[in-house]
Amino acid sequence: MSILLDLREKKTSLNSKQNGGRSLLWAAVAVCGIVSQFVMPDFLLAQGSEAMRQYGDFPLVGSRVAIWVAAQVHLLFAAFVLGVPMFAVVAEAVGIFGGDSKYDKLAKEFTRLLLVAYSATAIWGAILSFLLVTLYPGLWLYLVEIFQVSMWVYVSLFFFESFTLYLYYYGWDLWSKGRAKLVHWTLGILLNVWGTAVMFIANSWLTYMMSPPADVTPDTAPGMVQFWSAFANATWMPINIHRIIANVVFGGAIVGAYAAYRFLVAKTDEERAHYDWMGYIGNLIAIGALIILPFAGYYLGREIYEFNQQMGITMMGGFMSWLWIIQAFLIGVLFLAGNYYLWVGMGRIPGAERFTPYTKWMLVVLVLGVMVWATPNTMIADREEIAAMGGTHHPFLGVLGVMSAKNTAVNLMILTTFLSFLLYRRANSRPTVTWARTATIVQVALFVISTFVVLFYGVWGYFVPAITRIGFSVYQVLAVLATIIGVITIDVFMLRGAESRGDIRWGQMPARSQYALFILAVTFTWLMGLMGFARSGIRQHWHVWEVMRDTSEQAATPALGYAAIVISGCVLIFFALVSFIFWLGGLAEKGTKVLSDTAKVEARPGVSQ
Amino acid sequence: MRKHFSGPLGKSVVILGVAYLLLEFGIAYIPPLFGVDSGPIPDSVLLQYMVTVAIGILLWVSFNETLWEEFKAPLHAAMVEPRQRRTRVALIVLVPVLVGLMTFNSVRPSIAAPPSLRSIHPAPPGQIDFQGRSMELAGVENPLRSVGSPEEHYLEGRRVYYQNCLPCHGDGLAGRGHYAQGFNPGPASFQDVGTIAQLTESYVFWRVAKGGPGLPNEGAPWNSAMPAWEDFLTEDEIWSVILFMYEQAGHEPRTWEEEGEEH
Known part of the structure; x- marks a missing residue:
């Protein structure tokens, strides 16, 4: 406890000495981070009785930006280390049960990236904890009072997660056959279980700040707040679900970017082929999970409205509403980049040329979809433009600014993206079943019907009350999902035993296709930062919504431009570090290759060193 | 003239031009012809739409290797071929002039208040x-x-x-x-x-x-x-x-x- 007291009081002197033993300091940070979880409540309670200061000050950028950057970068790394194991374990399963060893290699390569990313996550977590303790001691004390038990469980899970990861990675070659391989795969599942549990616990803290239980008021002593009602608060499960899916999307995008980087620096055709395929898998997972992410987001938004209408309107109709236009534009970029990657990829598939004429029409649908989706309800205009329009609502384009138009646009974009995947999948296959023609007609009919349903409810939505219109989006979504499931089921059976029109020429991709993968990763990261700001910013001047007020000098909610600059800074920091991790990934592989080559030479009869 | 607009580059220029005309003037003047109320769209929205259209065009000309080569060929020729010297000189003069004009236009003093971001539905109090x-x-x-x-x-x-x-x-x-x-x-x-x-x-x-x-x-x-x-x-x-x-x-x-x- 006294060490921590010294740390707090002598922060300045520590800062001046930190250059001396940086590595030692990092070790201390990790240990102190854990120790602080146990000792800090008593320490802070003792301090609280002596008129403890509520806020600290961070040089140059201020406390808010410091904590913001630490939380955001920590979250980005956390999303990466939670998302990647999910499909590492799926890829390993495909390798085991499908008998294709390249999936196993892929899973191992993912896991190698995890090792370094895991350390980065922990370091940024420690930075976040210490900044919270030193810059927002009042809030920290409050949260610790309610959540201390879960904090102990949280740090304990780190041990399990770390050692499971080490066993999973270092045991890969050792447990590669038979029953041992299944045990190894179980370790991968366990790694996901620990990681998800860690995320669920941390989510409870931040969602409590958004949606504390109704019986908690500013006069409720934190010690009197019931733990479980605070933990499983109104927005906890919606955030959990949204983040699980978003982590898969993010993990896929980052792996895609890694593959793109390795593709661009590859020296041999074999390497190019491998990383081309890896990029394809990353893109497939990212876009596939992206398609269901809006539904989880809808559930979260609905729960926020349900919890507090004012918060909901601030988010969707108030000053945060412009973030949704930026979001629409960025998701439009994701759809365009994801589809573009597939269309370029069709250049390496024999037989795909028969679909080329359709591509430009799919592009037209996507471009129109982006334009409609990103049409603002309230337009940015100067006074002359407002006068010319007759208000901030455009008399003609105003119809595109409401949910009916946007839901219609996004559902048609999802259908178009699915069609791209379908054409890609079928490009080099020639079905041999006798009912292939009938099945294709049924598939086309499903597309036509769902398009009609989406358009019909989109138009009808203008003529019914809002409460009914909200229900229409469910019909639109169900039509699209039913088409996706129906068409893919038919396709799977139809392509059984299909003739190949030729092998996919993996590796024969133009370099520009790889930049689409970079765009995907950067856009996802940006989106996470922007929408994370929307979620957190709707609390406005409250640390804990309508319970604990932010009384610091930086309590005002930042303007959108300012927020965008800070978030872009976080994205840059993250990618600078991720680039380093990618480089390390390549370095580790080279080291392994040199070692294995040396071993081969040593093992060769008659060769001595 | 027609051959200039038959390739992907020419078509791109035409699409971009038509899109601009439709967005800048079409939206304001075509709906009233059918009795539907309309008006000019603000520059911020016009820019947003035009960027989207431009991205779409770039994707279209580059997803196919043949199309991409055909798109780049006239640009490449304008930059290096001796017989395209006049075009080259014109581009070297026109592009900086255009950029200069746009820069001047964006920084010149104006009495108009800057565009404001106004949320039409602020959150109500409880x-x-x-x-x-x-x-x-x-x-x-x-x-x-x-x-x-x-x-x-x-x-x-x-x-x-x-x-x-x-x-x-x-x-x-x-x-x-x-x-x-x-x-x-x-x-x-x-x-x-x-x-x-x-x-x-x-x-x-x-x-x-x-x-x-x-x-x-x-x-x-x-x-x-x-x-x-x-x-x-x-x-x-x-x-x-x-x-x-x-x-x-x-x-x-x-x-x-x-x-x-x-x-």
Whole structure:
């Protein structure tokens, strides 16, 4: 406890000495981070009785930006280390049960990236904890009072997660056959279980700040707040679900970017082929999970409205509403980049040329979809433009600014993206079943019907009350999902035993296709930062919504431009570090290759060193 | 001339030009030909649309290797081939001049106020002080819908509207009253699907009662000239005029979800 007291009081002197033993300091940070979880409540309670200061000050950028950057970068790394194991374990399963060893290699390569990313996550977590303790001691004390038990469980899970990861990675070659391989795969599942549990616990803290239980008021002593009602608060499960899916999307995008980087620096055709395929898998997972992410987001938004209408309107109709236009534009970029990657990829598939004429029409649908989706309800205009329009609502384009138009646009974009995947999948296959023609007609009919349903409810939505219109989006979504499931089921059976029109020429991709993968990763990261700001910013001047007020000098909610600059800074920091991790990934592989080559030479009869 | 526009580069220029004309002039002038109200779109939206179209064009010309080569070929030729010297010189002069003009245009002093980001639906407070007493807004329905005669409430609302709201919001409730031209931003159109059709009656009550002066600080600047009608009307008069507005505009008010209702 006294060490921590010294740390707090002598922060300045520590800062001046930190250059001396940086590595030692990092070790201390990790240990102190854990120790602080146990000792800090008593320490802070003792301090609280002596008129403890509520806020600290961070040089140059201020406390808010410091904590913001630490939380955001920590979250980005956390999303990466939670998302990647999910499909590492799926890829390993495909390798085991499908008998294709390249999936196993892929899973191992993912896991190698995890090792370094895991350390980065922990370091940024420690930075976040210490900044919270030193810059927002009042809030920290409050949260610790309610959540201390879960904090102990949280740090304990780190041990399990770390050692499971080490066993999973270092045991890969050792447990590669038979029953041992299944045990190894179980370790991968366990790694996901620990990681998800860690995320669920941390989510409870931040969602409590958004949606504390109704019986908690500013006069409720934190010690009197019931733990479980605070933990499983109104927005906890919606955030959990949204983040699980978003982590898969993010993990896929980052792996895609890694593959793109390795593709661009590859020296041999074999390497190019491998990383081309890896990029394809990353893109497939990212876009596939992206398609269901809006539904989880809808559930979260609905729960926020349900919890507090004012918060909901601030988010969707108030000053945060412009973030949704930026979001629409960025998701439009994701759809365009994801589809573009597939269309370029069709250049390496024999037989795909028969679909080329359709591509430009799919592009037209996507471009129109982006334009409609990103049409603002309230337009940015100067006074002359407002006068010319007759208000901030455009008399003609105003119809595109409401949910009916946007839901219609996004559902048609999802259908178009699915069609791209379908054409890609079928490009080099020639079905041999006798009912292939009938099945294709049924598939086309499903597309036509769902398009009609989406358009019909989109138009009808203008003529019914809002409460009914909200229900229409469910019909639109169900039509699209039913088409996706129906068409893919038919396709799977139809392509059984299909003739190949030729092998996919993996590796024969133009370099520009790889930049689409970079765009995907950067856009996802940006989106996470922007929408994370929307979620957190709707609390406005409250640390804990309508319970604990932010009384610091930086309590005002930042303007959108300012927020965008800070978030872009976080994205840059993250990618600078991720680039380093990618480089390390390549370095580790080279080291392994040199070692294995040396071993081969040593093992060769008659060769001595 | 035709051969210049037959390749992907020429087609791209044509598509971009047509898109610009449609967005800048088509949206403003074509719908009125069919009796549909329209107006010019702000520069911010025009830029957004044009960027989207340009991205779309770039994707189109580059997803196919042949098309990409055909797209680049005239550009490459203009840059290196001796017979294209005149084009090259013209580009070297025109491109910097164009960039210079755009830069000049964006930094030259102007008396116009900069575009403002104005949220049209600020978040309402959970409760308000109405004529000296506290009033809950969350979950509130229009009380006149459950008491008395709807016809009478409608007639009362019409009287209130024509005596107080008509000069700005207009006879057709489309925000085109006699004084509407004097305000910037103009009065809200209740015919618009983006105004009262999206809101609960309690929200509209808050806006009518508190007007421009009662708008929250978030999302400023507020330039609304709407008076705070709580100073001039009774609670029942406000509820009746709200009832009239929905009835007359043909919109249903947004309703509160019932406990456990699923959509």
